[in-house]
Amino acid sequence: MNRAQTSPFWKLWGWPIVLGVFSATGLFTALVSDAWGDVWSWIGLGVPVAVIAWFAWR
Secondary structure (H helix, E strand, O other), rough: HHHHHHHHHHHHHHHHHHHHHHHHHHOOOOOOOOOHHHHHHHHHHHHHHHHHHHHHOO
């Protein structure tokens, strides 16, 4: 599917859904896992915060 055929739904909600999935998996992994889960929880929770900070700074 090329960009010209992208539905308005995905244009509007694509990135918020991705950031929500990162946050949800990061939180869930932080609660139930250890070792590799600690790494994923930092990534999963850090990416949305970094994106928010980036756009807040601009």
